[in-house]
Amino acid sequence: MTVATRRIAANGFDFAVDEAGEGDRLALCLHGFPESRFSWRYQLPLLAEMGYRVWAPDLRGYGETEPKPREVSAYLIDRLMEDVAALIDASGAKSITLIGHDWGAGVAWAFAANRVRPLERLVIMNVPHPAIMATQLRRNWAQLTKSWYMFFFQLPGLPEWGATANDGRAIRRAFHGMAIDKSNFTPDVLDRYAADAQRPGAMRGMINWYRAAFRLGGKLRGPWPVIETPTLMIWGEADAALGVELLDGTDAYVRDLTIRRLPNVSHWVQQEAPQTVNPILAEWLAAPRV
Structure with missing residues (x-):
């Protein structure tokens, strides 16, 4: 299955989008931090074979999508x-x-809850519903400790420098260090x-997602x-950043919910374990919904 990169003009941005398949059924894949459209490389062929036209864009502030706004308010949800x-x-x-995965899943949760556009299906990977995340950050000391980086990201300048120093060593460690099965995180x-992450303005844009969430909130x-x-x-249970207890209570916010938990799989679930994730997807x- 051929995957091609397109440029899509939308909302004042020139999005870099990996595309596979064709037709009028769109599967739109939203990546997380500190990823890019590349994180969906194992899912694009599968979804195209299932009859979807699949788009995986570099989101605002990331990768080859331009421009990369400087102001924090541009990254409001x-x-x-x-x-x-x-x-x-x-x-x-x-x-x-x-x-959606990670931050992309956070946007997907908000998009579905606010009914911005009609959706046929919603798939969330390793990010809790925002209401549950907010509650856990207030009450769950273990989760608060795991989320230390979110607070560090509120500092000006230092997080950008730390993430990109030494040819992005911290970015490399985020993937390789957190993964349980590291075989798909080759050099x-x-x-x-x-x-x-080292593209001009990218690291600032990527971290501004966290700054906007903490300072501005919005929807x-x-x-x-x-x-x-x-x-x-779909949830990798060995997620070092998000505890599996963050799944609890999701059914209060979703009428028709299916949860699949993957033991010994990290936060990078769709990249680390495509051999398990893809059959679940x-x-x-393919299953009919009543």
Whole structure:
């Protein structure tokens, strides 16, 4: 299955988008931090073979997407949802399946809850519902400790310097160090992520997602209506950044919820364990919904 990179003009940005497949059923894949569209390399062929047109964009502030705004307010969740809506509109697709990992999943949660555009299916990987995350950060000392980096990212300048110093050594360690099975994080993969993070303005833009969430909140703070879209959560249980207890209570926010937990798989679930993730995706997406 051929994967091609396109440029898509949407919401004032020139998005770099990896595309596979064709047709009017769009699977839009939203990556997390500190990733890029490259993180979906194992899922694009599968989804295309299932009859989807698959788009995996570099999100605002990341990779080859331009421009990369400097101001924190440009990364408010409301603006990020506008990007997703604009990409969907640009696709002209008639049905939308939204798939997100990490921060991309955070945007996907907000997008589905706010019903910005109709969705056929929602797939979330290793990020809790925002309401649960907010509660856990207030009450769960273990999770608060794991989330130390979110607070560090509020500092000006220092996080950008630390992440990109020594040819992006911290970015490389984030993937290789956290992964349980490191076989899919070869030197060339780590080079790709380190190079993307070192593009002009990229690291500032990437970290500004966290700054905007902490300082501005916007629709990330709710209120949270129940999501009616059928939703699949895939969760690597060996996530060093997010405890598995963050799954608890999700059914209060989602009407039709399926959870698949993967033992001994890290936060980088779709990259680390595509041999497990892809069959789960294929079975759930193909199953009829009542």
